[in-house]
Amino acid sequence: MNYFKLRSEIREALERDRNEFPNLVEAIKRDIKNAVIVSDLKIRNAAAIVGYYRELNLGSTNNLELDLYKAFED
Helix, strand or coil: HHHECHHHHHHHHHHHHHCHHHHHHHHHHHHHHCCCCCHHHCHHHHHHHHHHHHHCCCCCCCCCHHHHHHCCCC
């Protein structure tokens, strides 16, 4: 997978948080790079991505997996 497939709003939020949470941001980037499909992401990183998705009010279905898919662009 490609980090740049994440919705731009989420990438921007991650970059803003880089100074405060450098290990989290790098872990998410590394996990995305090593994943073939969205469901390959580690739960911790998937939950963090969904947290950004929901916090930015990009949508919420109350379904972690569906929101994770929607956090990425087509």
